[in-house]
Amino acid sequence: MTRPARNAKLKSARMAAGYHTQQAFAEALGVGVRQVRRWESDNPPWPHPDLQQRLTHLTGQDMEALGFTIPPGRDHPAAQRHYAAVAPPRSAGSHLPAVPSQSTAPMQPASVATDYANVTRSHRSMYWSVAPATLHPAVIAHADLGCALLPETAGQTRRDVAAALAETWLLAGRIEFFDLREPDDAGATLLRALQAAGEADDSLMGSAILAHTAFIPGWAGEHETAAERMVAARTYARRGPASAEFLAWLDAVEAECETRCGNTRTALHLIRHAEDALAAGSEHLTPVWMDWFNPVRLAAFKGHTQLKAGHLPQARATLLNALDRMSATEDKQRTVIYGDLAAVEAAAGQPEEACRYACLALDQLQTTWYATGLDRIREVRRALAPHHHDQCVRDLDDRLYGWATTVSALAR
Template identity: 70%
Template sequence: MSRPAGNARLKAARVAAGYPSQQDLADALGVGVRQIRRWESDTPPWPHPDMQTALVRLFGQDLAALGFTAPDGRDQPAPTRRRVISSTLAAAAGLATVPRAAAQTRQPASVAADFESVTRSHRRLYWSVAPTNLHPAATAHATLGCALLPETAGATRQRVAAALAETLLLAGRVEFFDLQEPARAQDTWLRALQAAGEADDSLLGAAVLAHTAFIPGWAGQREQAVERMVAARTYARRGPADALMLAWLDAVEAECETRCGNTRTALNLVRHAEDVLAADGDHGETPEWLDWFTPVRLAAFKGNTELRAGLLPQARTTLLAVLDELPDTDEKQCTVILGDLAAVEAAAGNPEEACAYAVRALDQLEVTWYATGMDRVREVRRALAPHQHETCVRDLDDRLYGWSTTVSALAR
């Protein structure tokens, strides 16, 4: 006699969702492994109401699709909120929403690792690849992630959603910092927040919300920026966030306050961030994706705030130390630091030194384009208007409006 197959549907859904053993699923649901064995038997009992909801939420399928037969008169649990979020993400990506009855395709658990590997590659490529080349790849990867979500469940679905959130966060960073398209970045970050909610990843949610604060912050809209930072800090507490993440939130808020003209408040926030890093309490682990912030980057925030506060000697000292400590691979940030040093010298009435730093920034921009860095150079040139007839300023103009630099700027 052949051995009974048991509830093959539930077993297949369990494995595809990333729970290779019955014990793994039991742990995820908070039940004993004996209960899972009963559900995967030839005659699985109808789950209790709380377990019905948990199973539907975990696997994204109704109980009939999971191999359960409802007793007469029993209702199925309603679709979960996560299904609604997935549909919203799919619609935003331009994908047709798959009808519930037709959504039978199930990806294997390995799809999560494969999708994550591309996300990690894009994260590393951001620092060297031209934004106009990286952005289409990242957005295409995000479209794939939106298509995969309805085809995954459980731990697999959660991992795909988290990688999708990170991909959308990266795409928004390119749009805001590199392509200077804040409205587009706002839409992308909204989708990133939805994906972070799908993954139930509070730290990713905090990172996305803090990035959205840059948009009103850079526009001088302080109330909106502060409101978004309050939301970001709320999500970070749920994480819980580690010292580096908490310091970065201070740095983001400091930059927004600086842009809104509140440099004293900004410097207080920077000092608080320095204290957080110095204490380095046991708050949590640093997320792998938090690669855009380090103690050196905090010092860069500080130097810019000191510059805008008119504390020129302090700004010069801070920024020179940053330039000395900045890794060679941090080419984009290098253009920003050189631009800020040029601004310090321009404000101090040293046009030759200002032009020398600005030219160094342009040299780097020809290697790695960064719109934020070019903005710094243009600000310096405007500040040098009283010295525009001096040779060093004319030489700067020759570089600033050379064929390659002008074409690159206009193309972006």
């Protein structure tokens, strides 16, 4: 027998609305199916404000009737029903709040956009040092605040809040994908980021978000989907206009996707194009929020692709050069480069050197957690399987499966 949904109220409302599968309901809401499973669990989490209206719109019932328990301090369902009754309808597929009438919410002063963006900027800076499990809830809460502020703003203030909200959702999506390895959640979050960028009419932000969505199918080896998303990202970038650094990053993203799909020759061509773009430069400025890319990061992309292409001497030289040029604040990228250097040595038949670099990566992870970095180390350990009796590999296992590392990995 099929196990009944534990939140039977939501399942019944979903079925009555014509969504006979969780997948269909998730697609209508613009979230991952994993999120719907959470809502239909024993203890469903309280949805973000923008999704509450969508849920009630699709099912015709308020949150309480859908089996959700209102957290302390939240609005009563009667207030939600009043808002739904007086607020203008949103466009199909939108997950951002509509602008309400003056009688339903006070209009915020223009300064609220600056205040909101200041917090967004702080979160951007903290990403490089604060543990993802600590930062992510704060970023999500800030996004909730932005969604709540949008209906209380208009004109340029609304566009400015939406721009900062798009960056906030993008940061949340980056944490979910790169730091926590939750691609389904990241996909849903990046969709919200794209909608906020549309509200702000920020084409470059839209391009950056679309390029990040390409990582998800790219890492899964889904070439066609990744390629389509990169076409969209480049289309938005042309409306920017985009700086040389921004266009080089798009090349690097596409190169990473091509590498993951086994097309290393195409990837190396894209990286050469990116290097040429950086060398030529441009008159356009790079957005201040694009702090995740520079020539050293491009070199790291290149070294990884050379590794996957089997060009081991070139990969070693590229990665060592990138390591020497890295700034002291780039801890997460340093973990990835150590992992790739370990992979180079493992492929070259040098297990001791491979283990040395892998242990350096583990040392870095203890300072700044990065799930993508741990993935690299695990790949190296699999490559070292023929040497599992060597003392250096056993020592690596003791580090890799120590209490702290194991608990951290399982917790994430």
